[in-house]
Every structure is written in C-alpha cells, then in structure tokens.
Amino acid sequence: xxxxLLRSLALLMLLPAAIMAxxxxxxxxxxxxxxxxxxxxxxxxxxxxxxxxxxxxxxxVKLQHAPTYHTYGKxxxxxxxxxxxxxxxxxPEGWKAEDLPWPPTHETESTGGTKTQGYSDTVYLPARLxxxxxxxxxxxxxxxGEVKALVCDPQTxxxxxxxxxxxxxxxDAAVTDAAQASVFAAAASAGDSTSTTPEKSNATNGTxxxxxxxxxxxxxxxxxxxxxxxxxxxAFLGGLILNIMPCVFPVLGIKVTSIVHQSxxxxxxxxxxxxxxxxxxxxxxxxxxxVLQGLRAAGEQLAWGFQLQSPWFSFIVVLIxxxxxxxxxxxxxxxxxxxxxxxxxxxxxxxKGSFFTGLLATLVATxxxxxxxxxxxxxxxxxxxxxxxxxxxxxxxxxAFPFLVLAFFPRLLRVLPRxxxxxxxxxxxxxxxxxxxxxxxxxxxxGLIGExxxxxxxxGLVFIAAACWxxxxxxxxxxxxxxxxxxxxxxxxxxxxxxxxxxPRPKDGMWKEWSPELVDDLxxxxxxxxxxxxxxxxxxxxxxxxxxKNQALQADFRKYGVELLRADWTTPDVRxxxxxxxLKKSAIPVNVLYIPGQKDPVIIDPDVPYTPSLVxxxxxKLEHAPKPIKGDKAQASLDWKTWAPEAVDELRSKxxxxxxxxxxxxxxxxxxEQHVYKDRSLQHEFRKHEVEVLRADWTQPDPRIEQALxxxxxxxxxxxxxxVPGQNKPIKLNxxxxxxxxxVKxxxxKLEHTPMPAKGETAQVIQ
Numbered sequence: 001x002x003x004x005l006l007r008s009l010a011l012l013m014l015l016p017a018a019i020m021a022x023x024x025x026x027x028x029x030x031x032x033x034x035x036x037x038x039x040x041x042x043x044x045x046x047x048x049x050x051x052x053x054x055x056x057x058x059x060x061v062k063l064q065h066a067p068t069y070h071t072y073g074k075x076x077x078x079x080x081x082x083x084x085x086x087x088x089x090x091x092p093e094g095w096k097a098e099d100l101p102w103p104p105t106h107e108t109e110s111t112g113g114t115k116t117q118g119y120s121d122t123v124y125l126p127a128r129l130x131x132x133x134x135x136x137x138x139x140x141x142x143x144x145g146e147v148k149a150l151v152c153d154p155q156t157x158x159x160x161x162x163x164x165x166x167x168x169x170x171x172d173a174a175v176t177d178a179a180q181a182s183v184f185a186a187a188a189s190a191g192d193s194t195s196t197t198p199e200k201s202n203a204t205n206g207t208x209x210x211x212x213x214x215x216x217x218x219x220x221x222x223x224x225x226x227x228x229x230x231x232x233x234x235a236f237l238g239g240l241i242l243n244i245m246p247c248v249f250p251v252l253g254i255k256v257t258s259i260v261h262q263s264x265x266x267x268x269x270x271x272x273x274x275x276x277x278x279x280x281x282x283x284x285x286x287x288x289x290x291v292l293q294g295l296r297a298a299g300e301q302l303a304w305g306f307q308l309q310s311p312w313f314s315f316i317v318v319l320i321x322x323x324x325x326x327x328x329x330x331x332x333x334x335x336x337x338x339x340x341x342x343x344x345x346x347x348x349x350x351x352k353g354s355f356f357t358g359l360l361a362t363l364v365a366t367x368x369x370x371x372x373x374x375x376x377x378x379x380x381x382x383x384x385x386x387x388x389x390x391x392x393x394x395x396x397x398x399x400a401f402p403f404l405v406l407a408f409f410p411r412l413l414r415v416l417p418r419x420x421x422x423x424x425x426x427x428x429x430x431x432x433x434x435x436x437x438x439x440x441x442x443x444x445x446x447g448l449i450g451e452x453x454x455x456x457x458x459x460g461l462v463f464i465a466a467a468c469w470x471x472x473x474x475x476x477x478x479x480x481x482x483x484x485x486x487x488x489x490x491x492x493x494x495x496x497x498x499x500x501x502x503x504p505r506p507k508d509g510m511w512k513e514w515s516p517e518l519v520d521d522l523x524x525x526x527x528x529x530x531x532x533x534x535x536x537x538x539x540x541x542x543x544x545x546x547x548x549k550n551q552a553l554q555a556d557f558r559k560y561g562v563e564l565l566r567a568d569w570t571t572p573d574v575r576x577x578x579x580x581x582x583l584k585k586s587a588i589p590v591n592v593l594y595i596p597g598q599k600d601p602v603i604i605d606p607d608v609p610y611t612p613s614l615v616x617x618x619x620x621k622l623e624h625a626p627k628p629i630k631g632d633k634a635q636a637s638l639d640w641k642t643w644a645p646e647a648v649d650e651l652r653s654k655x656x657x658x659x660x661x662x663x664x665x666x667x668x669x670x671x672x673e674q675h676v677y678k679d680r681s682l683q684h685e686f687r688k689h690e691v692e693v694l695r696a697d698w699t700q701p702d703p704r705i706e707q708a709l710x711x712x713x714x715x716x717x718x719x720x721x722x723x724v725p726g727q728n729k730p731i732k733l734n735x736x737x738x739x740x741x742x743x744v745k746x747x748x749x750k751l752e753h754t755p756m757p758a759k760g761e762t763a764q765v766i767q
Contacts, residue, residue: 042162049177054133060124070118083150094132239398274407278400285396311504322438328431332472460502467495514567517680526596533590550612643696655725670718679741
C-alpha cells in the first residue's frame with residue numbers, strides 16, 4: 001500500500017513541473033528533439049536454438065540505439081547523472097535467472113554538452129538462465145522480460161520500458177545456435193575484462209526482477225565550483241523564466257492585480273505577504289524533492305517527466321487549467337477577489353492566504369511553464385538528497401523572485417496602475433491563454449487514451465463547463481436560497497456526469513486496424529474475423545459502440561478466438577469502398593463475421609436495433625467451425641489447382657478469370673520466383689477478382705503441356721498467362737523480366753471492368 005500511495009502523491013506533487021518533460025535542455029537553452037520514434041529497440045537472443053530440461057544457457061538482451069542516442073550501464077560512475085539500466089525477468093514457474101557481467105560502457109555525449117559513460121549503437125547484455133528439470137521435450141517455452149532504461153541524446157532524456165520475449169523449443173539435448181556464437185564469445189571476453197564471478201540474482205520463480213540498485217546520487221563534492229555555479233545559475237534562470245511562459249503569464253497577471261490591491265498597505269505587511277507567498281512555493285518544491293528522493297531510494301526507476309505518462313495525472317492537469325480558465329473568463333466566481341480560491345483565503349486569513357497562493361502558484365502555474373528546466377531537472381535527479389534540495393530551492397526562488405523584489409522594494413508598486421475596471425478586463429484577456437494551455441494538454445492527453453475516449457473527453461469537458469456556468473449563473477448571493485440550493489445540486493450532477501464522461505480510459509487493445517490482406521491472412525489460418533466498418537462522422541456507428549462494452553459479448557469474442565478488425569472510413573479509402581462493394585453495401589455501419597470454412601461472411605442485420613444479443617447470435621454459428629491452423633501451415637497461400645486444358649475451357653466459358661503458370665522442378669528460375677506468390681497484397685488481388693490459379697507442371701514429359709506451349713509458340717518455362725473474360729487471347733507476362741508482385745498486379749488490374757463470372761455450378765477442375 002505504501003508504494004502506490006507514494007506514487008500517487010508523487011503524481012500530484014509533480015503537477016507543478018509537468019511540462020518540464022517536453023524535452024528542452026536548460027544548459028544550452030535549445031529546443032529538444034521530441035517526437036523521434038524508437039530511439040532504442042530491444043530483442044532477446046539465445047546461445048541455444050533448442051534447450052534441454054534442467055539445462056543452463058546464456059541469453060542476451062540486444063539493444064539497438066538510433067544515432068545520437070545512448071542508455072546507461074548496470075551501475076553509474078560516481079560523477080555520472082542518469083539512471084541505471086535494469087532487466088526484469090518474467091519467467092515461467094521453476095526458471096532461474098542469474099546476472100552476468102555486462103560489456104564495459106564507453107564515453108558518449110549526454111545532455112547539456114557533458115560527457116557520460118553509457119551504451120550506444122548495438123550492445124548485448126548477457127544473463128544466464130536455468131531451466132527446470134520438469135519441462136518436457138517437444139514443448140515450447142516462452143521467455144519474457146522488461147528492459148527499463150533512461151534513453152538520452154544530447155538534448156533530451158526519456159524513461160523507456162521495452163518488452164522482450166523469445167520462444168525456444170525443448171529437446172532431449174541442447175543445440176547451439178551457430179548464428180549467435182560470435183555474440184556470446186564477445187560477451188564472455190567482456191565478462192573476463194570486468195569480472196569473473198557471476199552475480200547472483202534474486203530471480204527465482206514466476207515474475208523475477210533482476211534490478212541493479214539505484215545510484216546513491218552525486219554530491220556537490222564530486223563537482224567543480226564552476227560546474228556547481230553554472231547549474232545553480234541555470235536553475236535560478238529556469239525558475240525565473242516560469243513567470244513569463246505562455247500559460248503561466250495569466251497567473252502572473254492575476255498575481256500582479258493582487259499586488260495592485262496591496263499597493264496602499266503598510267510596506268511591512270506587503271513584505272510579509274511576499275515572504276509568505278515565497279515560503280508557499282518553497283514548501284511545495286521541498287515536498288516534491290522528498291517524494292522524488294523517497295521513490296528513488298525505494299528502487300523506483302524514476303526520470304523527470306514520467307508523470308506525463310499517467311493519463312490520470314494529465315487529466316488532472318487539463319481539469320485544473322480548464323476550470324481556472326473558465327473562472328478567469330468570468331463564467332463563474334469563487335469569492336470576490338481576482339485570484340479565486342487562493343485570494344479568497346487571502347482576504348479571510350491574511351498571510352495564510354498568501355502562503356496558500358504560493359502553493360497554488362506551483363501547483364497550477366508551472367505545469368504549463370517549465371520546458372527550460374527539463375535538462376536541469378534531469379541533472380537534479382542524479383543528485384543525492386541535500387544537493388538536490390538546494391537545487392530545487394534555487395528553482396523555487398527563481399519562480400518567486402519578481403514578487404520578492406516587489407515585497408522588498410514596495411516603492412516599485414507605484415509604477416503599477418491604480419486598481420480599477422481594467423483589472424477585470426486584463427484577467428479575462430488572460431483567460432484565453434489559460435484555455436489555450438488547457439487545449440494543449442488535452443491534445444497531449446489524447447495520445448494516452450483510446451480513440452473513443454478522446455471523443456468522451458471533449459464531450460465531458462463541455463459538461464464540466466456547463467456545470468461551472470450553472471454555478472456562476474445561479475449560485476450567487478443575490479439569488480433566493482431555494483435557487484441557490486437547486487443550483488448547487490444541478491452543478492454537482494452535471495459536473496459528476498461530465499467527469500464520468502471525461503475521465504481517461506485506457507486504449508482499447510481489442511481492435512486491430514482492418515486491411516484486406518489481414519482478413520485474407522486470418523481466414524487462411526481458419527481464424528474467425530469480425531469486421532466493424534465505421535467512421536467518425538457516422539452517428540449510428542458511434543451509437544453502436546456501446547454494444548462492444550457488453551461483458552458477455554466480450555467473453556464470447558474470447559471464447560471463439562475472434563479477431564476484431566475496425567475499418568475506419570472517416571477519410572476516403574478505396575480499399576474499404578471495394579470491400580463494401582463486394583458485400584453489396586454502399587453505406588455504413590456494416591458489421592460482418594467471417595466464419596472459417598464458409599466463403600461468404602455473415603452480415604449482421606442492419607435493419608434491426610444493434611444489440612449484444614444480435615452479435616452473440618451470429619457468434620454462436622462458430623460453435624462447430626474448423627479450429628485455427630497453427631504453425632507453418634497457417635501461412636496464407638493461393639489455392640493452386642492442377643492445370644488441364646479442359647479445366648481452362650470450362651472456367652473461361654463461365655467467364656472466370658484464369659491464371660496459369662507453366663513450370664517444372666528443374667526450372668531454377670521458376671523455383672526462385674515462387675516467393676512472389678506469398679505476397680499478401682498480391683494474394684488479396686487474386687481473391688478480390690476471384691481468379692482461379694492453375695499450375696501446369698512439366699517436370700515429367702506431358703504431351704498436353706507440350707501442345708499448349710506449341711500453340712502459344714513457346715518452348716520454355718516458366719511461362720505465366722492470364723485469361724481475361726471476354727478476350728480471346730491470354731495476357732502473357734513478360735518472360736524477359738523477373739517475376740514480381742507488381743508485375744502480376746499490373747496484369748490483374750486489367751480485370752477491373754471485365755464481366756462477372758457466371759453463377760451456378762462451379763467449374764470442375766481436374767485435380
């Protein structure tokens with residue numbers, strides 16, 4: 001319970017610095033390079049291609065870094081910042097993992113123009129695994145794990161968790177994988193150069209973490225005076241810059257108006273308010289340091305910005321900034337002064353209000369404001385407790401500095417305009433910047449939630465705005481008591497409904513993106529396929545989405561092993577239009593179920609209300625369907641039939657397109673080009689045009705094949721022909737060019753406007 005509570009507290013207290021993770025490095029004051037995809041990838045390799053019961057063997061995590069990126073080693077040098085790389089093994093019951101020495105790190109360029117020790121390019125991190133004696137030959141064993149690393153380039157750092165897995169067969173005796181021999185030979189030599197005794201891991205059974213201890217951090221004694229001064233200067237400037245960032249500036253404006261109100265007070269009281277405000281900021285930053293260091297000491301792999309990976313944290317950021325923006329725009333008022341809750345407390349309780357406003361400034365203002373501190377805070381996280389506390393204190397003083405100056409030199413308040421109506425207009429103008437910040441963080445949150453949760457988020461925020469409007473319109477002192485009671489009830493109801501609509505839901509992993517090739521592939525494996533043809537602009541489609549949340553329906557999908565595909569027609573897509581045309585549909589929604597063993601899909605009746613029971617009724621037809629094919633046999637392939645001249649004539653009489661390949665086992669070119677027919681998109685084109693594929697095998701003498709080639713005035717193989725309905729002569733694929741999928745597709749494209757095959761009795765093809 002303690003660790004989840006600490007993490008939750010960390011997320012709340014990290015709100016002040018949410019945008020610090022946007023990846024702009026403080027020392028160089030240069031924009032980060034956010035948006036780069038896959039800076040590092042991970043895979044798992046083994047020295048054995050098959051393993052034996054009770055055997056011990058080595059595996060290695062292969063990390064491939066993109067150019068300029070690096071990760072860190074198992075431990076960090078005393079003078080290095082960053083986080084160690086760890087591997088969490090998730091092994092089957094009875095397996096054991098043992099650490100082995102990793103390759104030595106090398107010097108690489110880190111953030112802020114500094115040098116550090118780490119890994120770049122490609123590196124293998126070895127470990128030793130021991131299989132239980134109880135596994136049986138013939139089984140397949142899946143080994144899994146997670147690699148946690150801090151991935152950095154010269155501008156930014158980001159924490160990354162990479163999944164690794166490897167499936168190995170069990171045999172009576174282990175078989176060495178010759179392809180990986182050089183990898184493990186190099187790993188052994190690296191181990192000899194660092195350590196000769198393997199480190200025992202705490203890995204035993206089941207989920208087995210193998211983590212290195214977090215570094216104790218760097219102290220100021222490990223740094224030169226110049227480096228200390230430089231980092232502290234950048235920390236102060238970063239805190240100062242917070243005051244003028246786009247979405248913080250409205251809060252700065254509100255604080256200025258509060259200072260204007262204080263301009264006529266006793267200078268000593270103005271100073272007291274300024275110090276209380278500063279102390280509120282300091283307290284919030286100190287609590288932040290304590291939480292971060294506590295989680296770090298508990299072994300959490302923590303890097304700055306991880307809080308933005310939490311949908312709930314990002315949602316809280318959006319909610320607070322959005323509501324503050326509505327308040328500043330005049331939709332509702334809390335209290336009578338310009339800073340809402342914080343300043344209401346100020347008016348009621350003096351210095352306590354200023355202290356609370358300082359807390360509020362850190363909590364609400366800095367999520368929009370700290371991109372210049374990302375690199376500096378990455379450095380701060382590598383410090384031990386007291387240096388880190390000093391570093392964050394300097395940032396807090398930078399944030400409070402403008403108001404400290406006004407507090408110590410109250411005469412400067414004279415240059416500010418006198419209180420007046422302009423203050424309300426100024427506050428409302430600043431609301432647009434606050435709402436712009438809310439829009440930005442909403443966009444960021446959308447990357448963490450599913451497509452339909454994004455829709456619900458926007459609708460929910462509208463209801464929350466309506467709740468604020470109800471409160472501001474009818475819960476005012478001049479309204480009768482009954483009106484105020486009704487107002488607060490409706491405000492709560494509408495706000496709760498909006499919150500329920502908007503709260504972040506995880507991405508729906510049930511659905512995959514539709515493609516005709518994927519449908520063909522799955523059907524070739526006898527996998528049931530359910531396709532939802534939909535679009536965002538289709539209101540009926542959106543209304544139908546509630547059906548898929550039904551627990552009983554989801555259980556049936558899992559029971560029958562149905563693959564769920566979503567064909568999104570929000571934008572024009574010729575492939576979807578073709579698929580709907582084959583289904584004789586021109587409008588959506590369309591929901592179809594492909595049953596293994598049946599050529600035509602089941603189309604869910606669109607003329608009755610779409611309900612879970614309607615879909616479950618269709619799924620019940622899968623009860624006696626063929627089971628999915630596993631292994632190599634599951635590869636989708638064309639249904640080749642044996643060629644015969646009578647078969648060609650009969651198919652052509654039915655206006656069926658026919659593709660014929662004349663081949664032979666002794667024809668090397670023909671054998672080398674067989675891979676072309678495995679192209680999934682080409683297979684789809686054959687099925688789309690309902691082409692019958694025939695193979696004429698001339699490996700042994702066959703007078704009929706010789707006669708057919710003679711009629712075509714050809715004496716060689718391979719030869720490919722396409723008989724197009726309505727044309728007397730076949731299309732001969734150019735024999736002087738290597739066979740490619742595009743070459744065959746070009747020929748098949750001539751079938752687009754040909755007569756449809758005759759219905760009725762199918763052609764009898766000689767087998």
